[in-house]
Amino acid sequence: MLAWQKTILARLTRYSGHKLSYDAGSISVLCDNPESDDVSIWGDEGAFIVSFGGWHEHFDDLEDAKNCFAFCLTGPCRLKVTFRGDTESTWTLQTREAGGWEDGSTTGLLFIPFWKPKRYEFRHNVLLLKA
Secondary structure, three states, rough: OHHHHHHHHHHOOOOOOOOEEEEEEEEEEEEOOOOOOOOEEEOOOOOEEEEOOOOOEEEOOHHHHHHHHHHHHOOOEEEEEEEEEEEEEEEEEEEEEOOOOEEEEEOOOOOOOOOOOOEEEEEEOEEEOOO
């Protein structure tokens, strides 16, 4: 297990409402309810990826990746999932601001059934401190 994994796992033990999965170079927080989605971090030697459902972002800096990973598990963050028909087609990370929800970066599929009707779902994760 890598040092950064030990740090994250130690912090996650203080929270409830999730299951953990980890192996060499990755940690996933599994949130098994319809309003949430899994959050993962992978990486080693200056290349890291954080994912939240179908959304993902690449990082060169471990601290930036850890901050993004933690942010995806908090109330001020949510995932806007765009469907075309029954197909998830894009995922946008949103941040709660004073005026509402602001779009951040978007990850999307290359080929989507664009002719099907568009609809949205919103997913969020909120880990709770253990009593």
